[in-house]
Amino acid sequence: MSTVLRVLTGLLALAAMQNAIADDKYPSKPVTIIVPQAAGGANDAIARVIAQKLSEQLGQTFIVDNRPGAGGNVGTVVAAKAKPDGYTLMITADSSMVINPSLYKSTGFDPVKDFQPVGTLATAGYVLVANPAFPAKNVAELIALAKQQPKKIYIGSAGNGTLNHLIGEMLGKAAGIDLVHVPYKGASAAVTDLVGGQVQVSVQSLPSSISFIKAGKIKVLGVVNEKRVPALPDSPTIGETVKGFGTTPWYGMFVPAGTPKSIIQQLNAEIAKALESKDAIERLAGVGCEPFKSSPEQFASLVRDDLPRWAKIVKDAGATVD
Structure with a gap:
């Protein structure tokens, strides 16, 4: 009897361990991608291409949730306050992260402290x-x-x-x-x-x-x-015609600060895989976009470099919103 109990106990322990591993597997439930711009624009089009590819690659639904308002600030604030567990992501345009801080007196978020970059996705014409x-x-x-x-x-x-x-x-x-x-x-x-x-x-x-x-x-x-x-x-x-004029907008994925590094690295690898697929490249080209890949570290550097660059552009242009 004692031998049978030991076997049963062992089987139960193994089952519990397997369930724990299954629960830790990311993603184990649907993932929300906040898009802080309205449907129909560049960011929305790019997000839907990426959401579909991630759904196919990871076997879970990635849902695009448009949260427009205040030039992208409304949705970005929602993403910044989300639980940093990998189940709320944000795909956004460079304008929200590196331009808005110079346009608004208060955006309600800090682009560096409140987020961790996952990777760039595309540039758009x-x-x-x-x-x-x-x-x-x-x-x-x-x-x-x-x-x-x-x-x-x-x-x-x-x-x-x-x-x-x-x-x-x-x-x-x-x-x-x-x-x-x-x-x-x-x-x-x-x-x-x-x-x-x-x-x-x-x-x-x-x-x-x-x-x-x-x-x-x-x-x-x-x-x-x-x-x-x-x-x-x-x-x-x-x-x-206007010498010196020009900018190439980029789009990228961010997660709330505190998101596990393992999830960030996994998402970055999956994004790279998605951007190498023929159908994603064709779908992006069909709407005038081109794949643009980077590591989380490269993306973080891009954000840090673009913040002062755009601050000067905004100041020189005399553009304000408030």
Whole structure:
């Protein structure tokens, strides 16, 4: 009898150990990815590609949860306060993390202290686009027209404090023109009104605008990125007209500070695997984005370098939100 009891006890102990290992396996339940921008924009498009790939690779559901507001601050604060257990992630644009701290008196979060970088995901093409009926066909003609008609040209953005808004402010400052900013609740709403003619121009990511460009519903005046983008190889950059102008937005994944390093390393490895897959590369290219991989350490360095760089850009542009 004692031998039987010892065997049973051993089996129970083994089962308990196996259950503990199973419980420790990450992820063992659905994971939420907070996207602090509205659906339809670049960050949302990238997040959905990554969420699908992670779901396939890890066998758990990765749910995209859009939390827009205050230029990304609303969702970012939610992510910063989440439990650091790996089940709340954030995929965000560079604007929320390295630009907002210079735009707002208070964002409600510290981009360095409240988060740990997991890895970069992609860069996106950004374009200055116009309604087809708008007389200017390129950046030079827009500048000439805006100087003839100051405060007569309306430029739509995805909202106050968004990257779209700031790039428009930067362009106005660099070109010496005064455009009237019209903020919307998301990129999709801005594009809709641009197509309808309620605003004449807008800065948009390619994910939110490329289908309209291909359909001829809006036209490209210039590319915001430092270099021409593969999705629009014949479209010149704004910097080819306005010397020194240009920026290439990046998107990345963060987790709340205190998240176990093992989870961060696992997520980084899975992201790298996802970004190497043919279907992810094709899906990103289809919306004007390109994979951009980094280690957590490289990403942390990028954030630290970009914070002062954007602080100077914001100051020089004279852009404010509060």
